[in-house]
Amino acid sequence: MWERAEIFGKSVIMNIVEFAKCLNLSIGTVSRALNDRPDVSPKTRQMVLEKAQELGFARNANARHLVTGRTFLIRLECPYNADVLSDRYLIEMARALEEETHAHNYNLLLRLGRRREGMETEMYSVDGLVVIGAPEVSPDDFNALTRRGRTPAVLIDGPEPSDFPNASHVCVDTQPGVREALQYLADLGHRRVGYIGSGFPGQHVRVRLPELMAEAGLIWDPALAVEAGVTRQEGSEAATRLLQMANPPTAIFARTDVLAFGAIEAAQQLGLSIPGDVSVIGHDNVEIATLVNPPLTTVAIDIPQVAKAAIRALLEMIEQKAAPSIESCGAHLVIRKSCGPPTAAALAVR
Amino acid sequence: MWERAEIFGKSVIMNIVEFAKCLNLSIGTVSRALNDRPDVSPKTRQMVLEKAQELGFARNANARHLVTGRTFLIRLECPYNADVLSDRYLIEMARALEEETHAHNYNLLLRLGRRREGMETEMYSVDGLVVIGAPEVSPDDFNALTRRGRTPAVLIDGPEPSDFPNASHVCVDTQPGVREALQYLADLGHRRVGYIGSGFPGQHVRVRLPELMAEAGLIWDPALAVEAGVTRQEGSEAATRLLQMANPPTAIFARTDVLAFGAIEAAQQLGLSIPGDVSVIGHDNVEIATLVNPPLTTVAIDIPQVAKAAIRALLEMIEQKAAPSIESCGAHLVIRKSCGPPTAAALAVR
DNA sequence: CTGTTAGCGCGTTCAA
């Protein structure tokens, strides 16, 4: 059924030899015309292109890949299983990467789920690899993924660059966004800002929080920084603790949007309005952030920028055999409706 | 840098000839061992496999594809641009399809954005195509996609099967889920159930609503069926109209979750509690359905089932040259917290 | 069971 069938007495699947024969040209000329080479007369090229359209001739991609050694395919690897919300980040990143690869005439091969053992040798031959969201990826994993370093790779938000000198890195640095967020709160008139952390150790933001707060002209009080976890419930509990303090913060900055949702919930349960009585800022710009009430102001990683940087680095390695590079991308503040100036009463408390 | 480099004095990229030479075997034997053919002695196979691992030999996929005419690649096409919420459906479908293809040792090539003109001849050679969510796909589009029908294709929730007899079809029939939903409401004690439609003409569910209602033992009153649109706001307005009737429904079934969100909002603004005073059921099982308050009971399309059916149909065409098939997949009810028994007062009204 | 050989379809030399 899908074989070299006959339609109207003509072989449907044509190779370049048969096609060239139809045009009374040699395959060399046809190939050059199709590849847009300069050494073909314009009208020959024109004719070849038209006839290809007319006869429905398309070159066999596999043969081209064999002879050129290129596939124009880039594979996206997500070595870890994420929950739904961080998936949102992955999905948006995948979309951005896909757009970027298409813009360069590459295709993106997606692998959302876990890698299966033993598929290494059966895996598709790709020109490059994007490994995303895998701070914990091991050298062994990396070797398996890249066929012992033979396939150019770029790691987004991956492990320490120094551990994988053969790969390019795009590091996501959220500090600019956090800085913006704190400055925004300060400009609104806040002085005491609470922080709800996600409990992960060694987060740059957490570590540099005192400094960042001070920089924005905010008060740094260790009692205002609590570690929660990842769920909305945990965010709610942490916010409740903060808001019931004798001298509560007038704004809360949560390490993730989900924690911020919990904080909003907690404030509302305590009878506080947002942003009237308390301001809340999240982090991640999760899709739902626009749909909660009030829509959440949040720190957003610039996903298109990260995708652009990653694909650029990868293509430089693929096409120009460039050495691996390291780039850092920032984040910025997305202002919606969960922040406002503190009330006079709240300010009076301290 | 990524060339046939020398590491430890040995060529890193090895072809099957060089590999066979290392083993003192012929390439034929090596090929058969690697392909798991029966006509190789077990210990030869064993040796070949071990040595391949040890020397890091992997066959050139492109050469295999050329000679076998197969790539084990399936491309997913989404010909239309969807909004964020229906994207959610696409994304979940993509995940399910990806799992399914991997289970069969195929890879899924994703194309989330719009197709670009002129990429036809440059497109990757794939074994099959899944076209999703394109009821409006035209024969021309279809021909371009399938290289004039040469590439096996399956359409998920596509146009009338009769219009594309060369493709397999997986139709999504939500009626079983709707039936379940209505029965669930009836079992809770409801009699008067309102319906908020999305305004699309010719929806099977809408057309058969009287019948489905009657089947569940519910009252069919045309006044209780209103057409809204697609936004939350429209859902809210429609629900307000329903709930302000002299003899209002005790439950509302909305054609989409977004409309249901609007209905919940409307009820709450009217001072009605959910599910205390009014029950609400949605349709689509959008991600956010679990996050609203109360979590929304909704009709869910069985995405894994659809994906399974699609891949099965496609692989039958690819591997067994089977004729195109048509299959219908159902939906089911996901019970969360937006439904309860009607209040005695509400029942007394009628 | 193993070795040998002929293509798969194309890009890319070299001559003409």
Next chain:
DNA sequence: TTGAACGCGCTAACAG
């Protein structure tokens, strides 16, 4: 500017 011939790396058919 064009044509002829070689080879990319592999599978499959056939011969031993």
